[in-house]
Structure formats: C-alpha cells, structure tokens
Amino acid sequence: VLCARMFFVFCIDPSLGRVDVHSLSEQTLIELLIDGVLNKEVITGNHDDITDIRTWASLGFDEENRIVSIDWSQQDVQGSLNLQWLPVKLQNLSAYENEFCGTLDFSSLPSALLEIQLQDNNFVGPINLCRLPRAMSVLILRENYLNGSLHLESLPSTMTILSFGGNSFHGCVSLMHLPKSLQRHSLSLNQLCGEVNLTQLPQQLEGLFLNENKFCGSLDLSQLPGKLRVLYLSFNNFSGEVDFSNLPESIDNLNVSHTLLSGTIVCTVANRPKYKV
Numbered sequence: 334v335l336c337a338r339m340f341f342v343f344c345i346d347p348s349l350g351r352v353d354v355h356s357l358s359e360q361t362l363i364e365l366l367i368d369g370v371l372n373k374e375v376i377t378g379n380h381d382d383i384t385d386i387r388t389w390a391s392l393g394f395d396e397e398n399r400i401v402s403i404d405w406s407q408q409d410v411q412g413s414l415n416l417q418w419l420p421v422k423l424q425n426l427s428a429y430e431n432e433f434c435g436t437l438d439f440s441s442l443p444s445a446l447l448e449i450q451l452q453d454n455n456f457v458g459p460i461n462l463c464r465l466p467r468a469m470s471v472l473i474l475r476e477n478y479l480n481g482s483l484h485l486e487s488l489p490s491t492m493t494i495l496s497f498g499g500n501s502f503h504g505c506v507s508l509m510h511l512p513k514s515l516q517r518h519s520l521s522l523n524q525l526c527g528e529v530n531l532t533q534l535p536q537q538l539e540g541l542f543l544n545e546n547k548f549c550g551s552l553d554l555s556q557l558p559g560k561l562r563v564l565y566l567s568f569n570n571f572s573g574e575v576d577f578s579n580l581p582e583s584i585d586n587l588n589v590s591h592t593l594l595s596g597t598i599v600c601t602v603a604n605r606p607k608y609k610v
Contacts, residue, residue, distance in 0.1 A: 435457065448471035455477065471493060482506075494517045494518075551572065555576055
C-alpha cells in the first residue's frame, strides 16, 4: 500500500492542477496528509508500516466510514501537515499543543469543515482567510509563529470563535464587518497597529482581546455589544478622553491599563466588576 501511495504522489504533475480528493480513499488521503510528519508512529501506533486507519483511535468516522473528526492533540507530533489532503467529509480538526511546523494553506479546505484547532504549534507564514468553508464556526491558531496581515471582512457568517493571539501578525485590521454570530475574538500579543472602531461589533460578542499590540488613536466605547463580558485593551497606544458611562451592564472584566486613555469609571460594589486602568 505504501509503495502504491508513493508511486501515485510522484506521478502527480503540478501543471495539471490539484488532484480531485473525492477520487481518493480515506486511507490514501490520511497518508498524504501526514506525509510530512517526522514521527508518524505517534499517530499510527506502528513504527514500521502505516496501519489501517480504521484502527486509529484519533479518527472519528460516520456511518459510511468517512472520516469526520481528527484529534492529534498533545501528542508531541513533529513535522508538517498537507491540508490539501484533508478528507472531504471532515468536520473537526484538532492538532493543538504539538511541534507541527510549516505553513498553513487554507485555500482548499473541505466544505464540511466546522472547527480547526491548531494552537500551540510552530506554524509560520501568512494565512488567507478569504476561502474558509462557509459553515466554519471555530478557528483557533493562537501561539504559533504566523505573520502577515489579517483580513477579517469576508469570514464565514457562522463563525463563533476566532483566536489569533500570540503570533506576529502586523498591519491594520478592521472590526467593522465581523460575523454577527461571533462570540469570542482574540488578537492579543501581535504587532497589529492603527485605529480600531468598536461601534459596530457583533451583538453576540462576549469577549474581545486586543491587548499587547500597537493600536493607537481614540476609542468610542458607547456602543459596545450588550452581551460583552470581557474587554482587554491594555498595552497599546490608545489615547484621549473616553466616555465610560455607557458600558454594557454585562461587562465584568475591563482592562485599559498601560494606555494613554483617560476618563472616569463608576464601579458599583454590588456587581463587583474587575476593572484595571
């Protein structure tokens, strides 16, 4: 089986475009997916040959024996992932807290994919968010070495969690057209800059983390979402007078420390919110 797979890969002509993944077996797709993994035995459970994937506890199958979930988290896996070979029915990909490296190509992800969790790895390079599956709801990429700019204007409308913290993204970002369903959004610990508009955030948003960047300019906090509980703006270059009188009642954790902002915050003893200024 392994020899046949290698022969198949070597016969692919890049000039002919991408091979139709629908024509490949689940076994072949997984073998191609982990072709860049250095310690495959951690995933396969075998130091010699790649075993039948139906015996792998890390894979979840539907009633038609199509792979719908992959969980390779916290296994010290080393090497790269060829995301173009993800199984076509895959819904959940979890491979966080490993030693995965290389770039992330999101240009041809399965249309069924709902969640990607690749945090705490060594992925590098820019990412393209313009062609994510339209039903995707969770994308967690924090604590890697990703860089480049972030374009957040064309995200799937179903997105609920976005986590890009702890990378090296730079440039300006727009928060004006985020998905209406978004509940948690983290851009902390990057090198993002410029002004941010917080007047058109999604009404479902409960947590926004912009801390430890290079954002600047004034802030309008008068139209924050009614469900917002956590807002971290600390360690930025925001400046000017801020009207804190219209903060939503839901907010219980506000951090604007290590900025140049000024203003008066009224803290009620009954609710005991955690404000850090």
